[in-house]
Amino acid sequence: MYESHFGFSGAPFQLNPDPSFYFDSRGHASALAYLRFGVYQGEGFIVVTGDIGAGKTTLVRTLLGGLDRQQVVAAQVVSTQLESGDLLRAICTAFGIAPAGKTKAELIASLEAFLTAVAASGRRALLVVDEAQNLSLEAIEELRMLSNFQLEHHALLQSFLVGQPELRKLLESRAMEQFRQRVIASCHLGPLDVVETRAYVEHRLRRVGWQDRPSFDDAAFEEIHRWTGGIPRRINLLCNRLLLGAYLGNSDEVSATLVMQTAREMRGEVGETTLVAAVSKPAAAESGAGDDPLPALPAEAVRELHVAGVSLQRPIVCLVDSPASYMKACAFASESARQPELPAVVTFNGGLQADVRLPGELAEVLPRPALDVHLQARGERFGPRATQVLAAFDQLLLELQPAAVMAIGSNDDVLACSLAAHKAGVPVVRAEAGRRSGDPFGADSNAILLDRLATALYTNELSTHYTLYREGIPADRVHCFGNLMLNLLHLAVPAAAEAEATLQRETAAARGLKPQDGYVLVTLQFEPESTRVEVLSDLVSGFVAMPPDLRVIWPMQDETRSALERVGLGRWIKNSKIDALSGLGYLERLGLLQRANCLLAGGDADLAEEARALGVPVVRLVAAGHPAEFGEAGAVHEVQRALALVGEAAARTRPRQEEAGYWDGGPAARMAEHLSAWLWQEDAAIHPQASLRS
Known part of the structure; x- marks a missing residue:
């Protein structure tokens, strides 16, 4: 469409690999040189890896297009999700061989006869296997066996394996030792x-x-x-x-x-x-079968690049395990970027990408770290999962050489990675240190271990200092800078929806509600099949019995609506002072929270930390045995007790919120300032000739 308008002779940016558009970057030039060297050698294997879209196929087609067809007979296999027998058939088809039979022995005999005839005519046979990361170990072993074909002292077949970075990981396995001895060169295409x-x-x-x-x-x-x-x-x-x-x-x-x-x-x-996008080391090539491949995370790992053009060497790696901890990492990254002495911030999440995903609206509001790494580890058993997480994080330590690791979350992945960093001599900083729920053998065990590992501990409030003192943490390692949630709210509150606008979306929600009227905001949610009828009945009837001037605003998920309908309480919701709202995003619920007299949350503590930072009283109704948060007096198990606490909290005058004009950068600025000075001192002590400031 635009080609004729701009006077082009064709499409300059077509996606199909085209050797005529080959670009000789440093990495591609080096890789092409190794491939040509391999063709000249005429034996063994050459391994070419690169990230998706790095230009591997264009590189291979450029090589094949430059070969002398009078000297080299080349074939290419692209579909590699094949077993060893199917791979043999695919190779025969690629070389244009009509097999004498269908058994594996007959396929091998036909292929060997063809290769012998090629060699007898003074030519060499070259096989290119694309997407080789999909090969099974058995299929790779089959390729190795084919490399044994010889005529006199000359190999009959040479093979190039081209694939994504996980191909290197596959070839690292112990079973591939014999194969690695046949690799004469390998190269990696970076960005x-x-x-x-x-x-x-x-x-x-x-x-x-x-x-x-x-x-x-x-x-x-x-x-x-x-x-x-x-x-x-x-x-x-x-x-x-x-x-x-x-x-x-x-x-x-x-x-x-x-x-x-x-x-x-x-x-x-x-x-x-x-x-x-994948962030790799500069393109490099290594020759020799014994060379170690570049560090690479598992194939399923996801890297999200948010800030390009900054150095990712020696960053601060923030360990996160939930949307809340990731949001705090974003708030810290925003403020640390203002400190010229601090390196870039990278987050590492051992779980799924979805486990820490920001609410949709916040993605456009919060500044992001330079890079996010999601390992995508699955499974709940500590041993197998910890092994996977530690192996990947160790590779990340080798690749990025972080200046420090900051533990913001506290799950098993965060604990395992903090231990790995500590063993590797990387300083560990603990955010939200000293928080305890009162269960040292359950929810608190990870927090206690993380606090003991940390070289520096940042606390939310002074009361936690005594907790750490009792546990033997030296006072000079503990610093009270406040809760990173304050930074998050400073960024998010200006973008929050006005409560009145949200309530006006539904007629029922707007009825009789004046700007000065108070309300209880409810983020408590229920599962349709697992919630007891009496819990729902007591809760709804308690809401109805509240004072006339106190309404209930309940952003309700579909599962909660189904639970209420199942026990016949749906009509009560429609015909009472309870305003059930649907489809509200984070910024809309945050706007409602700002005007609320009290928040009633559930076990997931939705908006609870934000409420405390805004000075909104919080009551949590949790199941028996569910741990409370540190210093949380309002976590109860009985509906009647929860309702009584809600009534008391709603009747009290809320403390005055901090004026935006007096904002000083908050906890993140204080953390970044301390970390800048502290890391320089640590780095100067270890590397006096090459500190962070050099």
Whole structure:
């Protein structure tokens, strides 16, 4: 569409690999040199890895296109989710061999006869296996056995394995020792840097006759790299849309603003809240079968790059385990970016990406860390999960060499990673130290161990100092800076929806409610099949019996509605002072919380920490045996007791909230300032010739 408008001879950013568009970056040039060396050797295996979209297939096709067909007979296998027998058939098909039979022995005999004939004619056979990370160990072993075919003293078959980084992990296994001895060279394709990204874009444009129309300003190239992470396929996707956008907008210029707008539109179209990109070491090649591969996280791990163009060497790694802890890491990252002496902030989550996902609206409000790493570990058994998490985190320590690790969460993954950092000599900082629920053998066990591991402990309030003192933590390691939730609220509250606007969305919610009227906000939720009828009945009837001037606002999930309908209480909700609202997002519920007289929460403590930071009284109705939070006097197990506490809290005058004009940066600023000075001292003591400030 836009090609003729700009005078191009073709599409410059097509996704299909095309050797005519091959770009000779440092990494690709090195990899191509190793491949050509391998062809010259005519034996063994060469392993080429790279992230999705890094240009592996284009590289291989460039190599194959430059081969002398009179000397080399080349074949390529792409579909590798095959067992060893199926792989043999695929290889025969790729070489154009008609097998003499269907058994494995007959397939091998047909292939050996073909390879012998090729060698007898003075040519060599080359097999390229693409997407090799999908091969089973048995299939790789089959390839190794094929490398044993010889005519006199010359190998009949040479193989190149091309795949994603997890291929290296596969080849590290003990069962692959014999195979690794046959690898004569290996190389890895990393992303392009900022300068190479610009050269890549201009190279592809010139291939189709670009005459600086449309023009790209310097900042546009920086934004392209920032949004794509230097991955060629992502660059192609974004630049294709940029040219289309310039054409539709009748513009002859691609600006940084257009890049940002287009990238955000594309991100929303595919349902991403962040740019997902792999961050690798600079492209490097290693020769020799005994070389160790580059560190790589497991294939299922996800890396979300939010801030490109910053150094990710020696960052501060924040360990998170929940949306709340991740939000606090975002708040800390926002303030630490103001400290020129502090490195970038990276978060590590041992669980699923969804376990720490921000509420949708906050993704546009909160500044993000430079990089998020989600291991995607599954399973609840401590032993197997800890092994997986520790192996991945150890690789992250090797790759990033963090200046410090900050434990914001406290689950088993956070504990395991903190221990690994401590053993590796990396300083461990403990946020929210000293918080206890009163169960030292249950919920508190991880918190106690984390506090003992930490080199520096940051507490939310002075009362926790005594807890740490009783447990033998030296006072000079403990610093009271406040709750990171205050920073989060400073960022989120200005974007929160007005309570009146939210209530006006439904007629029932707006009836008779004046701006000065108070209400109880309820975030307690129930499961339809597991909730006792008397609990629901006592709760609803208690709400109805509250004073006439005190309403109940209940953002209700579908499961809770179903539970109430199941026991016949749905009509009570519709015809009483209880206003049940549906489909509210985080910022809408935060707006309601600001005006509430009291919050009634459940076991998940939804909005409880935000309420305490805002000075809103909190009551939690929790199941018997459910641990309370540190210093939480309002956690009860009986409905009547919970309702009594709600009534008392709603009758009290709320403390005055902090004025935004007096905001001093809050706990995160104090933490960042201390961490900047403390890390410099630690680093200078260990590396006097190369500190963080050098």
